Amino acid sequence: MKANTIVTTNSLTEIQPLAADWRDFLALTKPRVMTLVVFTGLCGMLAAPHGIHPVLAFTAILCIALGAGAAAALNQWYESDIDALMKRTASRPLPAGRMDRQSALHFGVGLGAFSVLLMGLAVNLLSAAILAVSILFYVLVYTVWLKRRTPQNIVIGGAAGAFPPLIGWAAATGSVALLPALLFALIFLWTPPHFWALSLFVRSDYANAGVPMLPVVAGVRATRVQIMLYTLPMVAVAIAPWPLGLTGAIYGGTAVLLSAIFLALALRVGFNTETDQAAMKPERRLFWFSIIYLFGMFGALVADRLVLA
Amino acid sequence: MKPEDQREYQRRQQSRAIAMAIVLGAFVILFFAISIAKMN
Numbered sequence: 001m002k003a004n005t006i007v008t009t010n011s012l013t014e015i016q017p018l019a020a021d022w023r024d025f026l027a028l029t030k031p032r033v034m035t036l037v038v039f040t041g042l043c044g045m046l047a048a049p050h051g052i053h054p055v056l057a058f059t060a061i062l063c064i065a066l067g068a069g070a071a072a073a074l075n076q077w078y079e080s081d082i083d084a085l086m087k088r089t090a091s092r093p094l095p096a097g098r099m100d101r102q103s104a105l106h107f108g109v110g111l112g113a114f115s116v117l118l119m120g121l122a123v124n125l126l127s128a129a130i131l132a133v134s135i136l137f138y139v140l141v142y143t144v145w146l147k148r149r150t151p152q153n154i155v156i157g158g159a160a161g162a163f164p165p166l167i168g169w170a171a172a173t174g175s176v177a178l179l180p181a182l183l184f185a186l187i188f189l190w191t192p193p194h195f196w197a198l199s200l201f202v203r204s205d206y207a208n209a210g211v212p213m214l215p216v217v218a219g220v221r222a223t224r225v226q227i228m229l230y231t232l233p234m235v236a237v238a239i240a241p242w243p244l245g246l247t248g249a250i251y252g253g254t255a256v257l258l259s260a261i262f263l264a265l266a267l268r269v270g271f272n273t274e275t276d277q278a279a280m281k282p283e284r285r286l287f288w289f290s291i292i293y294l295f296g297m298f299g300a301l302v303a304d305r306l307v308l309a
Numbered sequence: 310m311k312p313e314d315q316r317e318y319q320r321r322q323q324s325r326a327i328a329m330a331i332v333l334g335a336f337v338i339l340f341f342a343i344s345i346a347k348m349n
Contacts, residue, residue, distance in 0.1 A: 019325065022329075053346045055343055056343070056346055
């Protein structure tokens with residue numbers, strides 16, 4: 001902290017951070033989360049029936065990444081107080097004192113406005129509108145409204161992370177259809193088991209910060225049951241594009257296989273009785289596999305499209 | 310501000326200025342490419 005702060009000349013008691021490094025601004029955009037957002041957006045675009053000029057495709061993906069980065073920056077700006085209370089987030093630029101809150105706010109608002117404007121001018125208005133809705137949904141509905149108020153925060157808030165394939169598809173076609181709607185539903189239903197698995201083995205962090213995540217409010221057992229229950233419709237939505245004739249056997253086979261593994265891991269979590277966070281191996285396995293699952297499903301969708309083409 | 314703080318402050322300002330210059334340069338190229346793509 002000492003290396004990152006100075007005493008201002010007008011007040012000996014007021015401590016302000018030094019000007020933040022560019023790496024701190026990059027960290028504010030949560031680059032690892034952005035990877036998944038960009039990947040699903042790109043896959044939504046590649047799965048679309050119409051092609052798009054490569055420069056405009058690059059611009060659309062860049063706008064999705066910048067929009068996701070803006071939402072992450074505004075999320076961290078609003079949550080810097082609870083981030084400071086959790087081990088997992090305490091080293092982020094704001095709680096660690098490497099950046100002042102105003103810089104984070106200006107960066108987030110500027111980046112978000114720029115991403116929507118660029119998408120609207122360079123690609124099309126529909127994709128820009130969905131991008132704007134996704135940023136506002138994540139910041140206002142999830143971060144400001146739901147996260148500190150209800151254990152259903154990530155169920156509804158999960159919609160924000162489900163928009164990228166819809167945006168990618170809209171960027172390529174200028175419209176939305178059943179397949180991107182199912183991809184939206186897949187990420188929407190995937191989010192609760194993914195985050196609840198994480199929140200089970202870091203629940204003391206959430207409890208310390210006063211965030212009403214499901215394991216903190218309803219307990220470990222109820223959360224495990226909910227993970228199993230949400231996995232069932234997720235599996236159905238994941239496989240649905242194949243019998244509906246929207247994809248081929250490459251996607252269908254991959255969806256059946258990966259969803260079966262996901263379901264098996266969710267059942268292991270559901271029947272686990274361990275309450276010690278450090279010993280929650282099934283929950284950790286489900287969390288890490290859920291990330292591989294989403295990459296695998298969207299990768300299979302693109303592979304399927306390329307083979308059909 | 311102590312001399313070492315001053316040096317650190319200037320180092321960060323310089324690294325941010327360089328990063329901003331690279332980003333702006335990249336956007337100039339991107340906007341040019343978008344204009345060409347749109348005209349086609």
